[in-house]
Amino acid sequence: MTTIDAAAGRSRDLTSLRGAQRPEGRRARRRLGLTQWLFLLPALAYIVLFFGFPIVKNITMSFQDYGTRTFFTGEAPWVGIGNYLEVIRSSLFSTTLINTALFTIGSIVGQFILGLLLALFFRRRFPLAGVLRALLLLPWLLPLIASSAVWKWMLDQDSGVVNQTLLAIHVIPAPIPWLSSPDVALVAVIIVNIWLGIPFNVTILYSGLQDIPGELYEAASLDGATGWKAFRYITWPNLRPVVSVVLVLGVVYTLKVLDIILGLTGGGPANATQTLATSSYHYSFVDFTFGQGAAVSNILIVISLAFSIVYLRLNRRAVDE
Amino acid sequence: MRKMTTLAAAATAALLIGTALAACSSGGGSSGTTTLTVEDYYQSPQDKVMEGVYNTCGTALGVTIKATHVPGAGLIAKVLQQASAKNLPDVLMLDNPDVQQIASSGALSPLKDYGISGDGFAPAVVKAGTYKGDLYGLAPAVNSLALFYNTDMFTKAGLTPPKTWDELRSDAKQLTGNGVYGFAFSGINTYEGTWQFLPFMWTNGGDEKNIDTPQTAQALQFLVDMMNDGSISKASINWAQSDALDQFTAGKAAMMENGPWQFGSLAKFPDLHWATVPMPTRTASQTAVAPLGGEAFTVPETGDRGTMTTAGKLVKCITSSKNQVTIAQGEGDVPANLATAAKVGASNKLIQPFVEVVSHARARTGELGADWPKAATKIYTAEQLALTGKATPSAALKQAQGSN
Incomplete structure (x- = not known):
């Protein structure tokens, strides 16, 4: 509050000065410019130090x-696009x-569908809903x-x-090699990651659902739109902006997942x-070829x-619409 | 080759990135050295044994020792970070296959400056610690791999411990059943998996310079056959050596490939009766060639000559025959000096089988030096391809050898 008041006061001063003496007005304006920059400084310093520097460093390192x-020794000879060529030509690159x-x-598909179903489910009022959520x-x-x-x-x-459970209830005839078969391991890792991603999806989608006015459903039910129709014509269109946020953020978060895979299978x-x-x-912290590691992470x-x-x-x- | 966790490495990696930003230098002490810093990766209970040795040596040299223990897989990342910040410890322990790689970066000083030589040590120990003709790291005590077997299970089945691959395969097959696997080993996709494959590969004449050979393929085929027999759990491709140990101590494996550093853990299971024999060979006429394990001590190039000289004296003390015995007894290792090893072997029944193994052992970096990690990656890659049935052993080895 105080800053806004101060700024308002200052601009009032400025307008009154502008009419009177020009040199002082210029100085005041310069002072204003400086103040604006000072306000920006902490944010800029933060961005340069914690976002700009690592990115620039990562890009130079990849060359x-x-x-x-x-x-x-501190020596890191320049190799141009050599690191990129090496990682792309590696037999592993297409696999990765x-x-x-x-x-x-x-x-994303698993997290989103399960997350949406759970969010819709928790919209209903039932005992212990809050605890379960x-x-x-x-x-x-x-x-x-x-x-x-x-x-x-x-x-x-x-x-x-x-x-053991699946065998006991006779769902499978033989143990599934979850983490020890190359054909199943990726599925197992995806299942664990879906489990991990559900809270994020439920939380955001649930709050999106809360924002849809109840009157819409009431009006629609009078016109005979309930159940699937209500979802198709009211919930989904109103939820779309939230859905796009969830999906895009989900993709960005999932692309960089490292710990779950390292913990489960190590690749x-x-x-x-x-x-x-x-x-x-692996390039950076097992082989200690940080240049190539940086190249792969830049591609990512x-x-x-x-x-x-x-x-x-x-x-x-969405805004334009 | 102790147990390593990838996640510990991940954590240290994060630490490394963080501290690289704040890489300010801090100099060591001057010539009147009073404190020496030592860095190793020993965990309980080995860390106490080592601290005992450091402190005894420190008292003799009139200096205080400050020891730091970094979790296994994070050590190299930590060393690199310290190298860039110019605050390397005065004495640094390294796993022996890492010595040449770190020495090649110029971070270590030659041990001859402090009058330390590898005379009388097992040849593989000297080879592992030598880079371009100079000795940079020396291990006081070393280890290798052998076959551990459950004596109760063997007696019950009327079997004697296997000497050849054929015997190992048939014994394992016979002992498999009722939730017990005949044989447990670590086939994991890390250097640990490579290390466990080496006894098979080297004994049969395989070589890391080119793994696409019939000898190596035959060794890999043997493990694939055992897995197809059902004698090895398919899950072993995700097992570290500690996991193989867990299977063995839980009575779920009749035999395992492991090393003497597990003696301490095995002692916690008094009802488990076991013994060791050298790893079986394909034919009775072959000599078992096992890889050399163990940790070497080095003196990093800290720029302070006076402190480095004292640090050299500390390394000399740690690697002295007397301390070799202390370390070997405390950790279940074999003294690196051949004469000392023979003496300890004569009085310690557990260590005795390993004395012979170590004298024939081969250093992983003996041939390729700092390029060993590349070959090691190829070996475990091929091993995983073959054991998961993605490719035949020879195709897997060909594919891995050709990759980069």
């Missing part, structure tokens, strides 16, 4: 031969790209290291609780769950950026 030696796409699409947030509250370790244990082929078996994020980690950033642009355009169109 350098930045390895173990660099840390001691496909895995990243499958992992992202699978996770709070419990749904649990995956979010657990440290990822802990939850991935527990999942790894639950998905164990021989003695994991998941296989294996036989690179079946290696994504761009895990391979970047560009892909994320493309989705962020889609998000911004969707938002703008």
Whole structure:
């Protein structure tokens, strides 16, 4: 409040000065400009230090031969696009790209559908709804290291609780090699990531649903639109802006998922769950070829950026409409 | 080759990025050294054994020792961060296959400056610590891999411990059943998986320079056959050595490939009766070649000659015969000095089988030096492809050898 008052007072001074003496007015305006910049300074410093510097550093690093030696000597010879060529030509690159796409699409579709169903479910008033909704947030509250370790244990082929249960109720004839078969591991990792992403989807979609006025449904029910029709013609159109936020943010979050995969499979078996994020980690912190790690992470950033642009355009169109 | 957790590495990686920003230098002490910093990756209970050795040596040298223990997989990341901040510890412990890579970065000083030589040490120990003709790291005690077997299960089945691959395969098959697997090992997609494959590969004449050879394919085929028999759990491709140990101590595995550093953990299960034999060979005439494990001590280039000289004296003390025995007994390792090892082996039945193994052991970095990690990655990649049935052993090895 005080800042607004001060600013208003100052601009009033300014208008009165402008008519009177020009040199003083210019000085005042210069002072105003300086004040504006001072207000901006903390935010700018923060952005430059914590966003600008790492990005610039990551981009330059991706053009350098930045390895173990660099840390001691400080020398990082310039190699141009050599790192990019090397990672793209690597036999693993296409695998990681496909895995990243499958992992992202699978996770988003699963999280969104389950999240939406749960959000719709919790719109109904029933006993303990609040408690249950709070419990749904649990995956979010657990440290990822802990939850991935527990999942790894639950998905164990021989003695994991998941296989034991499925075998006991005769759903499957033989144990599923969740984490030990290259054909199943990616599915297992996606399932765990869906479990992890549901709270985010439910929370945002639920609050979106709360914003839809109840009168719309009342009016529609008079016209005979209930159930699926009410969802199709009232809920979905009104929810669309929220849906686009959830989906685009979800994609950006999912593209960079690292800890869950490292905790469950470490990118294996036989690179079946290696994504761009895990391979970047591997280049940098296992092989200590930080230049190549930076190159992969830059490719990942560009892909994320493309989705962020889609998000911004969707938002703008929503405003234009 | 202790247990490592990827997530610990991830955490340290995050730490590394953070501190790289604040890479301000802080100099060490001057010539009148009173404190030496030591960095290692020992965890309980080994850390106490090592601290005992450091402090005894420190008292003899008249300096105080400040020891830091960094979790296994995070050590190299931490060392790199310290190198860029110019605050490396005065004495640094490294897993032996990392010594040459760190030495090649120029971060270490040659041990000959402090009058330390590898005379009398097992040849593989010296080879692992040598980079371009100079010794940079020396291990006081070393280890390797052997076959641990559950003696009760063997007696019950009327079997004797296997000496050849054929015996290992048939014994494992016979002991498999009722929730028990015949054999447990770590086939994980990390250097740990590579390390566990090496006894099979090297004994059969395989070589890391080119893994696309019939000898290596035969070794890999053997493990694939055991897995197809059902004698090895399919989950072993996600197991670390500690997981194989858990299977063995839970009575879910009749045999396991593991090392003497597990003696302490095994002692916690008094009802479990076990013994060790060298890893079986394909034919009876082959000599078992196992990889050398163990941690080497180095003196980083901190720029302060006086402190480095004292640090050199500390390394000399840690690697002395007397302390080799203390460390070997405390950690279930073999003294790195051959004569000392023979003496300890004669009095310690548990260590005795490993004395022979270590004298024939081969250093992982012996041939390729700082390029070993690339070859190690190829080896575990091929192993995973073959064990998951994605490719035949020879196709898997060919594919991995050709990748970069």
